[in-house]
Amino acid sequence: MKIYKQITLEMIQKDIRYLELLSHSFPTIASASTEIINLEAIMNLPKGTEHFLADLHGEYEAFQHVLRNASGAIKRKVNEIFGNTLRESEKKEICTLIYYPEQKLQLVKDVETDIVDWYVITLNQLVKICQNVSSKYTRSKVRKALPEEFSYIIQELLHESSMEPNKQAYINVIISTIIDTHRADDFIVAMCNLIQQLTIDSLHILGDIFDRGPGPHIIMDTLCNYHNFDIQWGNHDILWMGAASGNDCSIANVLRLAMRYGNLSALEDGYGINLLPLATFAMETYADDPCKCFTPKIDKAVSPYNDKTIRLIAQMHKAISIIQFKLEAEIIRRRPEFEMEDRLLLHHIDFERKVITLDGQEYALRDGLFPTIDPADPYKLTDEERDIVQKLHHSFTGSEKLRKHMKCLFRYGCMYNVCNSNLLFHASMPLNEDGSLKEVDILGKKYKGKALLSRVGELIRTAYFAENDNEEKAFALDYVWYLWCGKNSPAFDKSKMATFERYFLTDKETHKEVKGFYYTLRDREDICDMIMDEFGVEGEHRHIINGHVPVKAVKGEKPIKANGKLMVIDGGFSKAYQPETGIAGYTLVYHSRGFQLVQHEPFTSTQKAIEEGLDIKSTTQIVEMSSKRMMVKDTDKGRELSIQINDLKKLLVAYRTGTIKEKSL
Numbered sequence: 299m300k301i302y303k304q305i306t307l308e309m310i311q312k313d314i315r316y317l318e319l320l321s322h323s324f325p326t327i328a329s330a331s332t333e334i335i336n337l338e339a340i341m342n343l344p345k346g347t348e349h350f351l352a353d354l355h356g357e358y359e360a361f362q363h364v365l366r367n368a369s370g371a372i373k374r375k376v377n378e379i380f381g382n383t384l385r386e387s388e389k390k391e392i393c394t395l396i397y398y399p400e401q402k403l404q405l406v407k408d409v410e411t412d413i414v415d416w417y418v419i420t421l422n423q424l425v426k427i428c429q430n431v432s433s434k435y436t437r438s439k440v441r442k443a444l445p446e447e448f449s450y451i452i453q454e455l456l457h458e459s460s461m462e463p464n465k466q467a468y469i470n471v472i473i474s475t476i477i478d479t480h481r482a483d484d485f486i487v488a489m490c491n492l493i494q495q496l497t498i499d500s501l502h503i504l505g506d507i508f509d510r511g512p513g514p515h516i517i518m519d520t521l522c523n524y525h526n527f528d529i530q531w532g533n534h535d536i537l538w539m540g541a542a543s544g545n546d547c548s549i550a551n552v553l554r555l556a557m558r559y560g561n562l563s564a565l566e567d568g569y570g571i572n573l574l575p576l577a578t579f580a581m582e583t584y585a586d587d588p589c590k591c592f593t594p595k596i597d598k599a600v601s602p603y604n605d606k607t608i609r610l611i612a613q614m615h616k617a618i619s620i621i622q623f624k625l626e627a628e629i630i631r632r633r634p635e636f637e638m639e640d641r642l643l644l645h646h647i648d649f650e651r652k653v654i655t656l657d658g659q660e661y662a663l664r665d666g667l668f669p670t671i672d673p674a675d676p677y678k679l680t681d682e683e684r685d686i687v688q689k690l691h692h693s694f695t696g697s698e699k700l701r702k703h704m705k706c707l708f709r710y711g712c713m714y715n716v717c718n719s720n721l722l723f724h725a726s727m728p729l730n731e732d733g734s735l736k737e738v739d740i741l742g743k744k745y746k747g748k749a750l751l752s753r754v755g756e757l758i759r760t761a762y763f764a765e766n767d768n769e770e771k772a773f774a775l776d777y778v779w780y781l782w783c784g785k786n787s788p789a790f791d792k793s794k795m796a797t798f799e800r801y802f803l804t805d806k807e808t809h810k811e812v813k814g815f816y817y818t819l820r821d822r823e824d825i826c827d828m829i830m831d832e833f834g835v836e837g838e839h840r841h842i843i844n845g846h847v848p849v850k851a852v853k854g855e856k857p858i859k860a861n862g863k864l865m866v867i868d869g870g871f872s873k874a875y876q877p878e879t880g881i882a883g884y885t886l887v888y889h890s891r892g893f894q895l896v897q898h899e900p901f902t903s904t905q906k907a908i909e910e911g912l913d914i915k916s917t918t919q920i921v922e923m924s925s926k927r928m929m930v931k932d933t934d935k936g937r938e939l940s941i942q943i944n945d946l947k948k949l950l951v952a953y954r955t956g957t958i959k960e961k962s963l
Contacts, residue, residue: 305951317949317958324946325955325961334946338437341931342432344890346499347371347542348718351885352845353532355872356511356564360882360901362520363914366397368497369885370916371898372427372837375497379426390911392423401508401908403483417482421473424489425455431496434890443495443525445488450475452489491644495525502717504726504845505532505789510553510872514538515568516739518703529711532724532846533782533789536758540778542704543761545696546687547629547779550622553690554797557615558876560594560603562955569700573614573788575689579682580613584670587807591665591801592616593875620656621687623798627677629776635739635778643798644676656808708759713788714749718888718933719837721830722864723751725846726791729815734827735832736815738786741773747832752786754781791816826863841865843886851878857895858921865921869897876900882914892923 310317321751349369354361367373376389384392395402410416432440437457444452451472476485508514521527531539534555540548543961553576556565565571577631592615594608603611623644630638647654652666670680679687694700695882715724727747728736735746745753758781761774783785783795799808819825820842830840838873842860845868849857856865865884870879882900886893899915906912930936 305948307951307955307957308950310952310955310957313945313948314952314957316945317952319808320945320949321952321958321961323384324949325440327950327960330953334943334950336436337943341936341939343436343539343930343959345718345928345930345933346434347497347890348500348888349498349884349885350500350502350504350722350843350867350888351726351871352467352504353506353848353868353871353883354511354514354517355506355534355874355877356514356561356882357871357901358511358513358516358520359871359904360871360898361915362515363397363897363901363904363907364885365498365501365520366494366526367913368494369887369898370914370918371454371497371887372396373495373565373913375427375430379430380423385399390913392420392427393913394908394911395486396424396427396493397913398904398908399487403486405720405909414477415902416488417477418473419481420486421476422712423491424493425469428452428489428493428496429456429959431493435496440496443492443552447491448485448488451485451635452492469903479809488661499526501527502715502722502843503529504722504843504867505530506845507709508538509534509552510559510561510874511562512561513568515564515699515703517681518706522703522706523853525709528715528717529707529709530715530722530724531707531755531758531789533787534933535707535711536778536789537782539704539707539758539762540775540782541694542697542700543775544691545761545775547625548782549690549694550618550625550687551779551782552694554615557592557611557618558595558872559842560596560601560608560611562611568866569697570693571697571866572689572693574687576614576617577610579686581610583682584616584667587613587616587667587669589613589616589665592619612672616665617670619680619797619801620668621683623678624683625677626779629659629779632775633773633780636776638780638784640793642677644671647671647673647676649673652917654802661803661805661808661880664804665802698896704762708762711769713755713758714748714833716833716835719840721833721835721840721842721917722887723788723842723844725789726816727751727829728786728788728791729819729825731815733815733822733828734821736786740777747829748834753786785814813847820844820864821859823860823863826860839924843867848875848879848923849884850879851897852878857884862922865893865895867895873900882950885916886921886937889930892928895919895921 324333351364373393376393380389406416407413440456441449441453455469455472503521507517523760537548537551541552548613555556556562562573566573589612592612594615596603596612626640630636630642643654646656647663649668652663653660654663670683672678714721728738728750730736736919737744737746738750740753757774757777760771761778764771764774781789783790785793793812796809796811829842842864844864844866846872848864848868849855849866851869858867859866865886867884869881869884871883872878876882881897883898885896887896895918897917901914902912930939949958953960
């Protein structure tokens with residue numbers, strides 16, 4: 299027996315304690331053998347399809363639609379299955395139904411004259427689609443994905459062939475009974491949701507869920523209930539994590555960005571943040587100030603705000619910006635090791651002449667009204683400002699919804715991930731000019747590469763979870779803010795965040811934020827190989843996948859760099875960046891035959907998608923195709939299963955040699 303030749307009694311004795319534990323789950327030779335057969339079969343199925351998305355920035359409608367249509371994969375499958383047997387309009391209808399079953403059903407019932415006939419046709423079509431998308435999974439995995447109330451019925455429909463005359467009658471009876479018992483609507487919804495779930499096996503979010511767009515809280519609600527996903531934290535996510543941890547600088551930045559893009563609903567409606575104290579203070583303090591430099595970046599044609607509200611947001615925007623500069627000064631002075639003294643700018647202002655001197659050069663200020671700044675002590679918060687900070691602090695740290703979403707971010711998130719020969723991180727890997735890994739000092743100890751990202755992740759968790767208010771937590775809270783805007787932050791990696799200059803100075807030279815060396819050196823294959831070696835990324839076809847920096851596709855920039863070893867997939871989900879990128883986001887799709895990059899055009903609206911069947915227009919390009927189909931055995935999951943199979947084989951040997959006795963069932 300081959301099994302005995304591979305496994306010796308010495309190996310059994312070495313692992314005897316573990317094998318004894320394993321025997322409780324598989325108490326007999328039969329049960330252990332059955333599990334080996336099952337795992338070996340799984341190993342030889344095609345790998346599941348992975349989807350990679352980055353920089354969602356609160357654009358929940360586009361994000362949800364991309365999930366629902368699986369970045370165009372469902373539409374392609376419908377075309378493959380039905381070909382010329384359905385008209386284009388009919389295929390569009392079935393796709394829209396799969397994406398938005400509840401809403402589409404209501405529209406259909408309003409216009410359909412023979413609803414029973416429509417049910418019969420539609421249910422048969424959905425069964426065919428579901429059979430197709432479930433074909434690469436085991437029955438066990440599909441069964442676990444099924445809604446409990448329809449589990450048995452769906453299993454029967456998926457695993458019976460309508461090509462056999464006897465079975466067709468059986469299927470027809472099941473479908474007619476579903477309709478007769480008035481469960482057709484619920485069953486259709488369940489089938490559509492199952493198709494969506496099975497089309498995307500796993501989802502990777504490469505950071506920046508928050509800020510700019512109107513619904514980061516809606517995206518988080520979607521993710522918290524998603525079947526299989528992970529997140530690599532981006533600088534905007536870390537900013538919100540810092541705010542939820544109680545870092546006042548992070549809170550001020552979160553509020554400032556919300557005012558800048560006019561997204562108050564995410565704060566007030568999404569997380570229950572009380573903005574009334576800030577609004578009252580801003581109205582009184584800046585009553586005679588036009589606050590033109592702080593007018594929110596919104597499209598008035600579609601904005602829900604009238605002119606009076608827009609003016610109030612501008613006042614609040616200025617108020618929280620000045621508070622932010624003061625709060626940041628407290629950390630910069632407290633943490634000289636951050637080397638951010640160049641961000642202390644208020645004391646360089648000549649308040650009478652309304653100019654500022656930077657690097658020996660004088661610049662006129664676009665806005666010189668600073669009623670809350672004392673020229674003798676410009677970084678001191680007024681009593682009113684300090685009171686507002688305390689109230690906002692309480693509001694952020696007390697938000698139940700925010701707490702729920704942060705726990706989700708921590709549970710499923712990290713600074714980096716290595717998955718199936720792909721290294722995922724949001725922004726940067728700090729490098730020296732010569733391409734070597736840059737050492738970053740944290741509390742007197744040097745970190746670089748993998749160790750740096752791991753240490754950063756520990757500090758973010760310490761800031762949120764540590765219960766004792768000790769020096770370690772105090773430092774971690776400050777460092778979470780540094781990760782947002784510090785030059786050695788792997789989530790930022792620029793010379794400065796020129797927030798003050800962008801608001802107050804017209805000279806665009808002062809707005810420049812010089813990127814770290816990673817952003818230029820990452821185009822080189824040898825640099826990418828060095829970084830992947832550092833993280834232990836193996837495989838013939840291995841890659842780094844990033845977001846963070848929008849790819850200017852409109853100017854001809856390509857998302858695939860370093861001869862295919864690096865993929866940058868920030869294509870501009872955020873509407874604020876779409877004029878710069880010329881597109882509206884990317885999805886990187888990794889299926890059993892290789893990589894495809896899906897480039898999305900701007901999404902109109904969920905309403906039009908439902909009523910008119912307007913799908914996101916997407917263009918697919920092949921990035922990398924394998925000569926042979928990739929199976930589960932070729933993945934990280936396959937390596938785990940191989941270990942499990944080997945352990946079970948040891949257990950079989952232990953049973954057959956009498957080292958461990960079979961247990962009675």
